[in-house]
Amino acid sequence: MNRSNAEYTGFIRAKGAAKTALRGKTYLKNAALLTVAGFALRALGMVFRVFVAARLGPEGMGLYQLILSVYMVFVSLASAGINVASTRLGAQCLTRGRGMAPTLRSLAATAAVLGTAAMLAQLALADPLARFALHDSRAELGLCTLAPSLPFIAAAGALRGCFLARRRVEPNIIAQLVEQTVRMAVAALALVKLAHWGAAYACCAVLIGNTVSEAVSCGIMALFARQEPSFRPCADDPPRGYTSRELWEIVLPVTGSRLVASVLQAGESVLIPACLAAYLGTRAEAVAQYGSLKGMALPLIFFPFSVLAALSGLLMPEITRAHTARDTAALRRLVRLAMGLTGGFSLLVGAALVLFGKDAAILLYHDAQAGRYVQVLGFVAPFMYLESMVDAILKGMGEQLATFRYSVLDSILRIAGILWLMPQYGMPGFLAVMTASNLLTCGLNTGRMVRQLGGRKSELRGKLGIRNEKLEIGRRGDGKKINNK
Secondary structure, eight states: OHHHHHHHHHHHHHHHHHHHHHHHHHHHHHHHHHHHHHHHHHHHHHHHHHHHHHHHHHHHHHHHHHHHHHHHHHHIIIIIHHHHHHHHHHHHHHHTTOOSHHHHHHHHHHHHHHHHHHHHHHHHHHHHIIIIISSOTTHHHHHHHHTTHHHHHHHHHHHHHHHHHTTOOHHHHHHHHHHHHHHHHHHHHHHHHHGGGOHHHHHHHHHHHHHHHHHHHHHHHHHHHHHOGGGSOOTTOOSOSSOHHHHHHHHHHHHHHHHHHHHHHHHHHHHHHHHHHHHHSOHHHHHHHHIIIIIIIHHHHHGGGHHHHHHHHHHHHHHHHHHHTTOHHHHHHHHHHHHHHHHHHHHHHHHHHHHHHHHHHHHHHOOHHHHHHHHHHTTTHHHHHHHHHHHHHHHHTTOHHHHHHHHHHHHHHHHHHHHHHHHHHOHHHHHHHHHHHHHHHHHHHHHHHHHHHHHHHHHHHHHHHHHHHHHHHHHHHHHHHHHHO
């Protein structure tokens, strides 16, 4: 009997070790695929941005970035909460041993509702936003062009999160590669037809590519979902893989935080050209400088982050699994891995940007001003990368409210800094605001992460202490019984 129990225990342990090894291999394979694909996508995106910048010029890029800043408010409304919810609830559903089909259907329906509401809101508000917020009526056409993409973005985000929870990254990779190719092709063809009509139509040509490509990407994700065996309904599936409270506890704070952050960021984007115009005396030059920074310099700074973006995307469902299972050791191990890789890589990238960023920007954009911005912000790039990774870790641990508070505080301080410094110092004032902002958010998020990990360790120690105390009491009780006998 004892031998049978020992053999059975050995079999269970071997089976658990095999599963752990298989998960490790799957994780490494997915990380490798996403890293290669992410780098390819960023490379294609950089080529496309250079192509667009050459045809729009700094002022056209400024108008393009202003349109995108308002558009991101509605993207947040449509997809921010459902993206995070689909990854977390999908991973939670699998951890609890439930079928994925009900979860996928419910999340897709919620995404469709949110995306449609965001689209209608953007169409209705395009004219007043262009005239009174952006102070440029040319932006209305671009906002109307982008609005139909919002339902597709939301639905694709829900599908993408479920695939990530399932540890399948190939559908997302293929959809994004096709999406980027379609965006470039459609935008290039539209630019040939529309660019000579002025900056408004040139921006619209680029944005047509965005809308068409989002629709194509969503269609590809839906086709993959139909073919995924684990997404097919079964007779014993529950009506839904999660409760309404679990859904809205994720969607509402994440959507609220992203929405508030996007509104504040859009307000910041509107203020930058206005304050620069007060310093320079001309709005055209102010919009051109804004385009050099936001449309040229910052994309180049974040281009190397594609290497870490794959790790960030895969990290959230893994952290959610460890968090849901209260596996503190696995949670701490994942965080150490992510922070170690991010820290080392970001320091190398920051040094490269400081030394070679200016020459790279001049080579790509033929814009010395963008090169100076890249060189200055290279010192801050490591903190930008670390903050992005810590943000993903906190969301995997369910700390959406904390990141929301920090984001709102940061945006308010940035706007105050812009209003105070930029009319007096111009773009150097804004670079100082960006530096202080990234240091602040990196510190706040990292401190929160460290406190949460320390709290979980203390909680685990407390539970082990209580368990050991109960075992000791039990042993003492057994001893007394034996002595009495």
